[in-house]
Every structure is written in structure tokens, then in C-alpha cells.
Amino acid sequence: MYLPKRPDEKSSGCDVVSTDAIAEVNQQTTEFYFLPIPSRLRYDPENPFRFSYKMLVSYAIVGFIITANLYYCQPLLIQMSKSFQVSYEGVSRIPTFVQAGHASGLLLICPLGDLVHRRQLILALLLMTTFLTLGLAVTSNLHLFEALSFLSAATSLTPQILVPLAADLAPPAQSGFAFSIVLTGIMLGVLLGRVMAGLIAQFLAWRVVYYTSFGLQCLILVCIYLFFPDYPPHRANNELAYWEVFWTMGKYIVTEPLVMQIVIINLGAAACFANYWVTLTFLLGGAPYFYSTLVIGLFGLLGMAGVMAGPICGRIVDKMGPWHALLAATFMLLLFQAVHTGAAGIHISAVIISCFGSDLFQQIQNVALPNLIFSVSSSAASRLNAIYMISYYVGQMIGTSVGTKVFVRYGWRASAALGMAWYAMQIVVILIRGPNCRRYIWFGYEGGTRFRGRQQTVDFAGDHSTIASESEETQC
Template sequence: MSISLDVEKLPTSDSSSEKTVAPEAPPDDKGGMPLPQDTERTGVVESSPEHEKANEPIRTRDFGFLPIPKKQRHDPNVGFKFTTLLNAVFGVASTFTVANLYYSQPLLIELANDFGTSYDRISNVPTLTQAGYAAGLLFVTPLGDMIRRRELLLALLVCAGSLTIGLAATKSLELFEALSFLSGIAAVTPQVMLPFAADLAPPHKRASAISIVLSGLLLGILIARVLGGIIGEFSSWRNVYWMSVGLHFLILIVLYFVLPDFPDKGLNLSYWQILFSMAKFAVTEPVLIQSCMIGLACSSVFSCFWVTLTFLLGGEPYNYNTLAIGLFGLIGMLGVMTSPFVGRFVDKLIPWFGTLFGLLGLLLSFTIYTGAGIVNIGAIVVTCFTLDVAQQLQQVSNSTRNFAINPAARARINSVYIISVFLGQVIGSSVGSRIFLQYGQRAAGGFCLALIGFALFALLVRGPTAKTWIGWTGDIKSIRRQPVPNHNDVERQAPPPSEHRPVPVPQEPNTAEDHALADEPEDETTTGTTQPAEEHRASA
């Protein structure tokens, strides 16, 4: 059995949930500072002078029978290092797993002809796929807080790949519809990876890690339409799904060899308690509620633009063909490629200000689009690029804020947030397209500007250091995060050996027991630092 630090539970600044903070680190034999662990590693279980390190047996098999590669087994004394390669694998896996949700959209005519049905009936396919995705967000992604993410991700990929074989092979429309719903449930892999990346990454690189996974998600939404359209044009629509089968099992093999067997969070909660806690977070955490309102509005704007862009470019005054319209998706992909820079930018900021800058970028983009989108094609090119950059900036910042609420509940908190984003996509595509078709491009642009205005209002009514539901309490000294002290800084703060006083050391919180849940206090001006327990007691 592993040895972990004792913990104490204290109320958060909003008194809406509990956080756990690490106690002060004891001095070594000479009264000096103990050596801090490698800040790049996560999943390390620290021992204390009162306890020897436990000889916990290292887990060697997934599902009780599948051997885990030696390098990916969890040693509580060593932990894992979240590498750039693993982060890139997460991004690529997100791209091609979420793409399964969107392959059918450019293939609807071919599907209708092959199954011998009407366009109205075949339009149920993308609807059922999205409904399955919503069910997966609600019922599958919270499992990330209950079980080991390695096993969950491998199981999801096996299910998704197997279901896609059925989509490629079936000749029954009813079965195709049922499999589309089930494949939507299994397509939540990126939403399991997102909080997993936040757990694996050290605090000072967390936003960068999140941004790469999110960029893969956005890229998958864009690239699925391009690949589906091109393959469907020059080959059978079934080959799109056979390609997806190959990609899913290739990703499965890669993840088998590179995915760390990071321990579960040891919450000892039942599945129904997990679902209940999601509902509780949705109504008791002001930061999460604020992020959900902003995410809903911004995803509506994003969806409205890309859905109505086809109507705008295909009609007067541009009259572009399908291929030319599809190339505008490549401009959006260029915006997605800026994700590493966006992540590093957010890592240096208080996340609240990252959200603000993202919303201001969206406001600028749609001001240009609304005023000149129907006059000059250059305005649309600029909007395609800046929209994706600004959307990434606000979404990475929002996710960083959400994951600071309670690291032991990151999967559940992310589920609540992504459900709001999903609802925003539905609103943007349905309401936005109706406004465009009935009233024109500028009316749709005005609708998007109104949504951005609502998001700005939701952000500004509660400042970055607020301790209340609404207001601007606290002192904002800078828009930049306070840096994590390095080892030399800690040593300089240590007392002389003769004093024999314990001095707290910043602890990397991501342990097997998740014993230090306050690595990012809800006061966003100190996000990325760990406060000593003595200060937490005083604030409580």
C-alpha cells in the first residue's frame, strides 16, 4: 500500500466545494529544506520522515490480462514525465477520433442514394451521431474521475474502431443509424484526454498541454469535412469509414505503447455519486458557471460562422464552387496551428485575462466580417484565421480556469463545460443558419456580435480575484501569473539549520492519491503556485 501525505480539507473561496491542501513539508535531519521533487514529473507519491517509502507492487496488466509496457507502468516513487511527444500524440489522437462525428456530413447525398432513401431521412444520421456524442459527454467522460484513464481510453478506441467497421460494412439503413448513435458515444476520447493531459502536465505547462489537445479537436472538426468530401467524390463513401477504422486501430496501437498507466484518483465514489457531483458543480461553482456561459456563446458564434459560410460563398457575389469553398477550411486550419503559441501565451497570463483577450479577438473578427464580409473576400479570409485563433485563446483559458477548481474532479468539470459548448454548437448552427437564410449575412453577423457581447458581460461581472458570485473583490497587481519558485529560490528562503523550523515547500500535486488539490488556488492571480498550508488556514 502506498504512503501518501496526510491532507486537510478546507472550503474554497466560494464555499461551494472542498479542496485538499498539502501540509507543510518537514525539515530534514539537519533542519534544512528537503529536496523538492522534479517539477516536470507527475504521479509521484512523497514519503515523510515518519514513514518509509512503501514497496507497493507495480501494476503490470490492463484489464487483468493485457501486459503494460514496462516504461508505462506507474512507479509511485518515480512518476511520469509528460513529454512533448506524448502531448503531440494526444493532439493527433483527438483529431482523428473526433472526426468520426463529422465524416457523414459531406456524404449525405451519397448515403441517401446508396441506401435508397430521402434526404430528409438520411439527415437523421448526423443528428443521431451528435445525440450519441452528447450521451457520451454526460455518461462516459465522468468515468475519468473513477477509473484509470489508460484502460478507459484503450476501451473507447476498441469500441470506436469496431463500431466503425459496422458503419463501413452494413447495408441496412436502420443499423447504420443505430451504429452512428453508438459511434457518437465512443467518440468522446478527446474529452477524456483533455483532463488527463491537465493531470499529467506540470502546472507551469498545463495551458500549453491543453491547447495542443484542443487544437487537435478543432482540427478534427475541420479536416473530417475535407477528407470525407474528397474521398466521397472520387471513391465510395464506405472507404471514408474504412480509412477511419485503420486510423482508430493505429492510434490504439500507438497509445498502447506510449500512454502512462497513471493511477486513478482514489475517490471511492459510486457512478451515481459521480453524476450527482457533476450536477452539483454545475450550480455551485461560479467559475464553472461563468465559463459555461462564455463557452456556450462562443461555440454558437464558431458554429454559426462555419455553417453559414457555405451559403455566403456559394451565392452572390462570390458564386464559388464546392472545392473553392472547402479550401477556406484550410485557412481555419492555419489558425488552429497557432495552438503552441496560444498555450505558451496563456501559461504566462492569469487565465481570466486570456479569456478576455480571446473575446476581444472574436469581437474584432466579427466586426470585420459583419461590415465587409459581403463586400470583400479578404474580410472573410481574415475572419477565418482570426476566429480560430481567438476561439482557441478563450477556450484554453476557460479550460485552465476550470481545471483549477478541483483537480480531483477535472473529468466531471470538463464534462459540464463541454456539454455547454455542445449546446452552443446546436444553437449556432440551427438559429444562425435560419437568420442567415431569412435576413442575410449582416443579420447573422449581428447575431454573432450579440452573443460575443453576452460573453463579455458574463466575464466582466465577475473579476479574476472575486471571492463572491458577482463583483471585483481582491487586488489585481498584474495580468501575469506569479512564477513557481525554483529550487534555488526555495533554498534561499530556508532558515538557518540551528532554528530547526519546518519551511513549506511547493509540492507538485498530481499524486496517485491526488493529495494536494490546491495546486492552483481559485484566486487566479496565483494560479500556477502552491500556497503553504499555514496561509490556507489563515484565509479559511
């Protein structure tokens, strides 16, 4: 874990001073009323911490370890069924409990990042997740395991607290690159969580996976306490009650054109992602390929290549601006999906091309969309992130259920064509509203289509206005 430096300390040239509107005059010296905050980590509005990419790498490592928790169970279900002495159907509910728990946490806990000190929130979530993971390792009762899985997933939210924090602290001209580093850690947790669990369980008992996770989380918990700075909530949220969080989330969705636009695009993007990977398994396992599970799993390596290109995608978003990068990426995704629709069931080369291209340009989407939604309000970053992630989960459920039904009933080409239709829908929604419209403009191209980079938001007493980013504007 990297400790950010104070402005008066020597630092590398990539460090920049945060100009965030988080400010509390009284310095907090303890957390949870009894635990002292190390003096070097206490927030001082007169001497704020410097922001650097080393800090982002530490965020990415934490995101990797915690996100992997959500996917450990998937390759272990067969061993779990033997251990709990139940059928495969009996353990098949475990991933459902994990998904339901995480979705509940995103809705009920994630928005707290706007109301409380994020250091204390992260420590509390990590402490609960750590001991719940220990419970998963030792319990011999299936129903208790399901309940603990739900609670563990509901508290595995540290990455979703760090994501808006990174977006909040990063300089506007570099926010895409900053966000992409944290996103890369999270996506590696998604991809490698299953792999690590499968490898450990191949040679040892499945419970060793959770004991290992418990040890890693203990290490992360200590590092967070010793090195993570204290960032207080925004002044704009000082009078905001917990129940008002949900009112403001709903208000953002129905009154902010940009939020509504991003939610619709994100639903389609998540649906396309889930539809592609779920139906790809069916396609490769049947005629004309008849590949084994191992060979099908190796296609995940192509996904790894796209994830590792995340920082490059972040640079592209910073250079082009999120709206233009999003439009270009979605158009390229439509082209690669067309390749998949035309020849995926005919020759494996079409599958490889579409797989790599889809993962690469989906990374640009995954960087551009949060950049856009976070630009709505810096004081509501956690609530906006909750809206974004919930819409992503809903989109994945739509893509999985609808895509599977279309594949089973009409075949691989119909399900691939459905993906093309969803990408086309996203392009239409992007084009409805230009990149430089004022806050409450729902349609049109007010301000033209100039390249602007990410816009920066400034909050004044709970309200906010949008100002141009530091990126140099160029005429499109």
C-alpha cells in the first residue's frame, strides 16, 4: 500500500495536488471512537495529500483481491456438493446468493461513501468481509454457507468505494488513465478469481481457497490501517440523511439527462457482454467445434489481453474525450459483433477475432462510461457509482437470460444478431445527445462536437456546475 505524500515532501513529477472540495475544519484523530488514526494519515485541509499513480496501483491491488472473493465459489461447486453431501442443484444456489448479496450492498452500502469518512468505511467493510470469509472456510452447514456468502458479497464493496475516490481525486486531464488502472485490478479479480480457486482446489481442499482469501484480506486490512489516508466526505453532504441518499439517486436518474443516457447505454453494454460470453460457451461446446471445457476456458486468455490493455484504453479516453471514445468504441464493437454474427459458427478464426476485439473495445467503454457519469457531480460520486453498477448488473441479467433463450430457440446466429441490435441501440442513444450539451439539455448538439476530454464538476453548497476540463479543445 502506497502512502501519498504531503505537498511539502519530495515527490515525483506525476504527482498532482488534489483540489477536491472535501473539507472539514476539525481534524479527526480517531476512528470508531477509540482507534487512533496515525498522525501522518489524518486529513488536513491546509496540507492535503498528494495524488500519484503509485496510490492507484495500490487501489488496483486491493480491488483485485476483494473482487476475486465474488468468484471463488464458481469452480468449486462440484467439490462443495460432495463436502456438504448435497446434489449439484443444492449448491447451484450459492452463486445466486453471492450475486444477490453484492447487488444489495451496492444499493444499500455503496452510497455511504458520500456520507462518511471513506477510510473508516473501507476498514469496517474489510473487517466484516474478512471474518465472514473465515466463516465460509469453517462452516459445514450449507444453509449457513449460503447466508455467509450473501453477507460476504454484500460487504465486498471496497473496490466500489475506491473507484469513485480515484475518479474524484484524479486531475481531469488524466482521469481516464487513473480510473483504468483501478479498473484493471478489478477486472483481473473477475477473471483470475475463478482460475486461482480452480488451481488451488485441484491440488488441495476447496476450503483452502477461503483460508487463503482470509489471510490476504488480513494483510490488506493491516495495510489499509497503516497507509490509507483519511478522506472526509464533501461539505455538500454534511446535512444529507441516509434515506435522502436513495431519493437523490432516483432524482439523478430522472432529472439528469447524462445519467439517464449512461444508464441506458450501460444496460446495453452489459447485456452484450453477458450474451456474448454465455452463448460462446454453448457455441464452442457444440457443432461444429465440440471443444472441451479446458479449451473453452482458454478463450479467457483473450479476455486477459483486453484487460491488460486497460491503461492504454484510459489514455485513449483522456486524449479523445469520453463521449468520442465511447462512440468510436461502440461502433468498433458493432463491427466485431458483425464478424461474429457472420462466421462464428463457420470458422474458429472469426471467434478469435471477435473475442479479442470485443474485449479490447469493451475496456474503452468501461473507462468512458464511468468518466461521464462521475462528471455529473463530484459530491455524489458514490451514489452515481451505485447507479452505474446496479444498471450493469441488471444488464448482465438481461443479456444472460434473453441471450440464452434466443440461442436455444433460434441458434448462434440469432443470438449474435441480438448483440448487434443492442450495440446499434447504444450508438443511437449516444448520438441523441452531444458531448458539450449543458446540464439539463436532453437532446441535440449544443456546443458542437469539439473534443473536450473529461469535464470537471465543482460543487457549491450541494449544487454543481460543469466547467471545461484541462484538455485542449480541438475542433472535430
